Amino acid sequence: MAAKVDFSRIIAEDRDAQTEEKWSGTFLEYLDVVKKDPSVSKLAHQRIYDTLMAPGIVDVSTVDNPKLRRIYTDDSTKIYNFFADEFFGLEPTINQIMHYFNAASMKGEESRQVLYLMGPVGSGKSSLVEKIKSALEQNIIYHLENCPIREEPLHLVPNHLRPQFEKLLGVKIEGDLCPVCRWRLRNELDNNYEKFGVVTSRLSRRSRIGIGVVPPVDPNNQDTSVLIGGEDISKLDKYSEGDPRVLDLSGALNVGNRGMTEFIEVFKNEIEYLHVMITATQEKMIPAPGRHGMVHIDQVIIAHSNEAEWKKFKSDHTNEAILDRIVVVAVPYNLEISEEVKIYSKIIEASDFRAHIAPFTLEFASMFAILTRLEKSNKVDPLTKLKIYNGEEVLEQGQTKRIDIQELKEDARREGMLGISTRFITKALDQALTESDGQCINPINVADALIKRVKTGDLPDETRKEYLTYLQDTMHKEYLQILEKEITRAFVYSYKEQAEALFQNYLDHAEAFVNKTKIKDPNTREELEPDIQFLSSIEDQIGITGTAAEGFRQDVIAFLWSVTRKGGSVDYQSYEPLKEAIEKKLLTSVRDLSRIVTMARTRDKQQKEKYDMMVQQLIENGYCESCVDTILKYAANNLWRD
DSSP: OOOOOOHHHHHHHHHHHHHHTOOEEEHHHHHHHHHHOGGGGOOHHHHHHHHHHTTOEEEEESTTOHHHHHHOSSSEEEEEHHHHTTOOSOHHHHHHHHHHHHHHHTTOGGGGSEEEEEOOTTSSHHHHHHHHHHHHTTOEEEEETTOTTOOOGGGGSOGGGHHHHHHHHTOOOOOOOOHHHHHHHHHTSTTOGGGOEEEEEEOBTTTTBSEEEEOOOOGGGOOTHHHHOEEOGGGTTTSOTTOGGGEEOOSHHHHTTTSEEEEETGGGSOHHHHHHHHHHHHTSEEEOTTTSOEEEOOOEEEEEEOHHHHHHHHTOGGGHHHHTTEEEEEOOOOOOHHHHHHHHHHHHHTTTOOSEEOTTHHHHHHHHHHHTTOOOOSSSOHHHHHHHHTTOOOEETTEEOOOOHHHHHHHOTTTTSSSOOHHHHHHHHHHHHHHTTTSEEOHHHHHHHHHHHHHHSSOOHHHHHHHHHIIIIIHHHHHHHHHHHHHHHHHSTTHHHHHHHHHHHHHHHHHHHHHTOOEEOTTTOOEEOOOHHHHHHHHGGGTOOTTHHHHHHHHHHHHHHHHHHTTOOOOTTSSHHHHHHHHHHHHHHHHHHHHHHHHOSSOOHHHHHHHHHHHHHHHHTTOOHHHHHHHHHHHHHHTSOO
16 A cells, blocks of 8 residues: 655645745845955856856866877766766857857957857757756845846946945845835835845746746737737726836847847848847847937847858848857767767657667667768768767778868768757657557668658658658668677677687787787697797788788787887777677587577577577677567578578
8 A cells, every 4th residue: 555645744744845945035134245255246148157057067088098188089978967867969069158158258249249149940049948947946036125127236236336335245236126126115115225125036937037948939919028028008097108017028039138038040030120139148238118318238138040041141231239148059969879869768768668679779870970960071981970979990801991080070070960869860750669569679670660661751853852862772771781790799609709709819929929929828838939820820800911901900009019119908909900800700619500699590419509599698788589580581691682
C-alpha cells in the first residue's frame, strides 16, 4: 500500500520559503543593505554574467586528450558548466557570448550594444536565450515599491549627493527616476526620499518581471506601445494628459528593466522598432508614451534571427548606424559527430521514447546531418573532413593524414550555416520507430527513413541528389565497414585480448628491430632475431611495405616511448595506424569463417555453437535480438555476397 502523501505540508513549506525571501523596508533601510552587500545594486549585464559564471568553468586540457588536441589548436578549451549539460558542439559560440557578458559587466562598449545571435533554423538560438532567461529567474532584485518598471532604489539619491553616496557605499549610481516615481516622490512623500518604500521581487518570465519578449509584429499594425507601453485611456477622465498616473508602462522594454528583453526574428520588425531598441541599449533611455519625457532603463537586449534576414538587413547601407551597435555571434549547426549524438540522446531522454537503439544508430544519423552541413573542399573528401572535425585520425597508406583542421575551417567560413537541422533527424528517428512497430531502431531502418524524407522533402533537385548520394553510397559503404568490424569483434573470442596480444608481440619485435637487438622467447629463454615476417603481416594490412616499413616501426616505437615517458599508458588503440593494422589483421583472419557462419542455412554443431556465441556477444555489446537478426541479414546480403 502506497504511503499517504501530505500535499498540504509541501504547499505550506513552499509558501513559507517564498515569504522568507521577501524583504520590504524604507530607502534608508535599503542603504544599510547596500552598505553590507554592494552587489545587490549590480547592473543587468553584471547580474547575468555572475549568474552564468556561478556554476564554474572547466579548463579542459588538450595535452592528454589526443582527440581534443586535434580539434582545438590551443592548449586548453573552456567549458562553461552553466551550458554544459544542454548545449553540445557550441563551445566557440558560448565562448563568444561569455566574452560579451564579461566585457559588458565591466561597463565596456559591449554594455551599450545589442547581443545578436544569427544562425540557421534549429541551431539553438532560441534555446540559448531561454537558458539565459532561466539564469535570470534565479535572481531577486530590490526595487522601488509600486514602481511600474521596478527600478533601482538608488535612483532616489539626488545628483549633488551621488559622489558622496558612491564613496560611502562602494557603488556607482547610474540612472534617474521614472516619471511615475518622480511624481510620487514629489506629491505623496513631499520629497522625503528616505521614506520611499523598497521591496524585493524574483525575476520571472511568467510574471513579466525583468524578462521582456518582443515577437515579430505584423508590419501593417506595428505600434511602439508593444515596446514602451502607452497611456491608460480609462484614466484620462480622471487625470490630465500630462499626469504620469495615466501611464501604462507595460511594454517589453519596460518589463525587461533590471534584466533582459528578447527580440525574436528581430529584422522582421520595422525600422522604427529597431531605432527604439538601439536607443534603449546605447543611451539606456526609451521615450515614455505621450509627453512624459524619457525613461532610464538598465537591461540586456538579446536579438536573434536567421542568416538570410541578417544579410538582407546588412545589405541596406541606411542601416549602418544600427549595424554599428550590434555584437554578432554566429550560432551554426554542430559539426562534431560525438557532440551531435549527445544532442539526439538529450532529445530522446526528454521524450517518452522507449524503444531499443542499436549501436551506431545515432552516430549514423549524426554523420548524415553533418555531411549536409559541410562545404566542399579540394583538400579532402566530405567523409574525411567529417572525421577530421570529429577529432579522428585519418589514415592514408598507413600514415596519419596531416591536414590542419583550422585551415579547413578558414576555407569554409559559412560551414554549419547550411544543411539539415536536428529536427529533420528526430523526425526520421520517429518515422523509423513507427515503421518498426516501436521495438527497435538501427542504422538500417533509420537510413530508409532518411531516404524517404529526402525524397519527399522540399529540396532543390541538386541538393536532393547530393543527400541521396551520401545515404546510398558514402554512408552505406562506411556502415558496412563498421558492421564488418562489429561482427568480427563478436565472432572472435576475447577480441580485445587477442588484439592486445598482437599489439604487445608487435612492439617486442619492432623494438628489437629498431634497436638491433634480439627477442628472448618467454618459454625457452632462447634469444631470437625479430620476426620480420610477422611484422610485415601486420604492416601489410595498411599498405606499409618495403623500405617504408622501417620508418613505420621507428615511428611506432618513438610515439609510444614518448607517451610512457610522460606517464601515460599504452594499449593497442594508442597509435591509430597500428590499431587500424591490428584490427584489419584480426578481421582478415576470420573473414572466411564469418562468411560461413553468418550465411550458412544449415550449420553443423560446431558452426551453430560459434554462431550462438557470436549472437550472444552482439547482445552483450548492446544489440537486441531483433536488431541482431536485422544486421546479420543485412551483412549476409551486402558484405559477403559472391
